[in-house]
Amino acid sequence: MKKYGYLALTSVLSMVLVVTACSKEHAPSPESPGAGTPNAPAKKVDITVSVYDRGNVPAAEGKIENNRWTKWLNENGPANVTFVPIPRTDPAQKWNVLFASQSAPDVIHEFDPNILNPLIDQKQLMPLDDLIEKHSVEYKQLLKDYPGLKKVTTGPDGKIYKIGRVLETSPLNALFIRTDWLKALNLEVPKTTEELYQVAKAFAEKDPDGNGKKDTYGMALSWRSENVIDGMFGSPGPSYGLVNGQPSRAFEYTKESVAFKKRLFDEGIVDKDFANDKNGAKVKQEFLNGKIGIYPTYVGSWFEFTVSDVATLRKSAPNAMVEPIALPKSSAGEYVPELQNPLQATTAINAKTKDPAAVIQYIDFLDRKSTGRTLLFGLEGTHHNVDANGCPKPIDAEKMKAEVNWASDFAQSYARLLDGKCSLISNQFDPSKPEQKAGLEMFEKAKKLYMDPSKQYRTVTLGEHMPTLPKELQTILNTVTKDINDIWLKSVLGGEKNTVDQAYKDVLSTWDKAGGKQIDEFMIDWYKNKKDSSFLMKDLWDTAAMQAQLK
Template sequence: MTTRGGSTLRKIIQRACLPRLMTTVVIISIISGCSTHSENAQETATQKSAKRGNISVTIYDRGNIPSGQGTIENNVMTKWINQAGPVDVTFVSVPRTQSEQKLNTLFAGGGAPDLILEYAPQIKNPLIDQGQLRPLDDMIERYSTTYKALLAKFPALRKAGTGTDGKLYQFGRINETIPQRGVFIRKDWLDKLHLNIPQTTEEMYQVAKAFTEQDPDGNGMNDTYGLALAYNSVAILNEMFGVTYPNFVVQGNELIHGWDHIQAVTAFKKRLYNEGLVDKEFYIDKYGAKAKRDFLNGKIGIYMDQFNVPITFYNDFYLGLKKSVPEAELAIMPYPATPVGRFNPILVNPVQMTGLVNAEAKDPESVMKYVDFAASETFMKTMYYGFEGVHSKTLPGQCPQVTDLSKWQKEFNYASGDFAMLSSPTLAGKCYFGVEKMDTKDPLQQEVKKMFEANASFVDFDLQMAGPTHSEQMPQLTKDLQQILTDTMKQVDVGEGDIWMKSILTPNYSPEQAKQDAIAVWEKAGGAQVDAWYKAFYEKDKDRIILSRDIYDIFKQQRALQNK
């Protein structure tokens, strides 16, 4: 099997420090398959027989806990973790959208938890530089079994978790890598108005205009929007135009600041806003709650959101839409071509660093025991399928099947992924790929499964993702350069930087002028040094990190495993 540019899959995986990945995944899949209940029980009993410590661990609070399920720190999952795990755990909530502020406050006050679960490099790297985090090699060597074995099989975990001083600071996992987000369009509206799925952003604008102005729901009222422009929709539009945090794009063989891309996507958003094709108050819908409500009530024609866990989209979106508008039909659309090119959606980071240890942790042995437990198949199976005999059932030789979806949804769906931030699901075989949880007898679930599979099929391996790689794989800047980047993001970030948002909302403030102003802010802060550093790294050292092409190869490999 050869890849673009003439390199073999083996060579590309070796370049990314991912040796033996395909072989290892296949062997694990064949040997382990799906663990039996008795094996899980034996593993749990062994863990409970050891001396118990007491640690604290962060957990994201997304504000989505169903009524009657307790709190993010005290619920069915946390109780099981404390009963089945090797240590007693106190969970400390961190608001998902304010994790940086909360963690900085906790560390400043001397009360940061022992184990920090966090995705964002821009939050983690400063903590490493400040000496707030503990190097991990000694505790892994002395106390670990499960994670030590994972490091031996996947050296990329060590590489991705190592700081600029050469010490290992982060625990990680191997993810199923698939498109992280999706663009959903009301197919029934397209059919009614005799329109096709847009292939370019110009066609997307025309469809959004028709959805807004031609009464697609047939109620005789002017009450529909062409598309949503809040929360995840912002990130997806940015990805369509080839740019994401930290605003750098590949042009030819160079890594440059994507000012032209940001200007182009801002102009597109401004056009939608000016012509009333989006909610005029989208900018105060910070977490997308109103946009989601409008979509579920059948008032939005193009909706963009996370789509890396199909059962979650089915539970949180599709059921609600079909309940409100039974005749609604959704199609998934590929990212359209833009004035600055066509790009793939961001794929889920396949080698993802998620765990760090407080330098002040008093019991590193217990922290390591918990990490091993959280990386085990027992933990992973429970977070994915709930309790055997309660939420799911496993027949000999088959994958677990969720038998009470409603109960699983209430008790696990809202946070199981966050509790499982140290789990590597696909290493346990086909049972843990996202589509395997979909009920083959439920026609609505099968519709979502087809959309999910179609979204994966849209990936064009000749195209670049936004940026040179997943943002979590970007090389770590030096401390002074990272500070420049952090200090300027509130004004110049492609997501919701103040300058770009002002351009969208202000009639006489053009995207061209916004670009000039953003560049001025950037250069005044010393941003030219950041540009030069990234440019030089990409020219000389880019093979030291996992790039888009390497993520594509892991994606192909996992699809091949899934289809066996």
């Protein structure tokens, strides 16, 4: 997740098996394509469907548009599909070319609202209300089961333009601490940001690993860490938070976060070279080498972190103990870190589609548990077996990697919760194995700490549900965001001559001169007039409560 440059948060976490809870399966298996859907076509029709090309298909498997799973989808699905690859690194450019040449596919799989929303305004996407009502079974039921889906898929005119999926909402970021170091130095878990600083300082200066050397960092700092640190202080980064009941860039909150980071930097509590750690790889290695006491980070896979990464850490520090802790209270209040979007718009239909009924029936086919399970876990007996709880378990990890793991984008619109408890993150752990039991306990503790509706969220809503700016305002934002980031960074790195107070004044001036007030007015107007029809944090907590009831 990029920290800067976008209001909308582009989520690409569907590649891993971290997905979620349960609904009903309302249709037969893919062995009987078309059955169970109203007005099913007598024969298969030809349609085109986009798929992300991540460049990760093994050579032996073919290409993303022609492989074992494209063949399986054509053999078992209700349509003859031609797949159109979309480069994952720069999908916007490809979509611009396809729509400009009138060759865009019928099914548009795309996560980024900054791509889809302008297409709605340009009348390039098809309104779906009547199509879903007349020709859908699975997706129509999903809309009934999760009413919030309509909010996240509806355009400015009140019509549905997107297809959404349902995921398990869980913490995407976390703040970890070495509790063995706390014990060694007789320290308590920090409850405030000031206490966090004091603990980090002690970790850097008081030899917490007992090796007689000053070779530890109190805290990790990189772009992966900054999301968490900014979140503690309520800073919304390049987006908007709520201040006094209305959207704000909250630069005063960012100022406090920058002051905290500058303090860590000036006193040698963090790596002095952190600004060059562009992807967080260096600081992660330092953590795994047992040299960092407080580790704020993005958690791509809870299983990987709590089991694999902790095992790697203990090779360097056999007695290491790691726990997630609540984000300490700052002057702005108490916050939770970023959370996985539970209702995510993933798909749309080209307005020029010749056979919309066939297209929505193909999407219904993808929204069957049997289809989604196959694309995520492969074939039963070949790639996975079903355990006593009815959940698929991989037979051979290497075979899965070679033949299945790269195929999840074909199931982009699949509502993962249809596979019930089998799709929950907790199902990845085997409690009979001590290291996995400990990993599961760590994950459950993080959920309890961070899935807390009594605390604040640093942005008005999840990134993907923030409104898309008009093109001219988005251009202003992209340009000024880099300038503002440079000002803040210069303050952190610049010593006494570059004070945070001066940086704050420079940021306000830069924002005003760039036309930032126009963006402020747009956001305030959106919140005033559209908040009731938008997916806000109350909707997230309501959805999370629904998920907690699923078995």
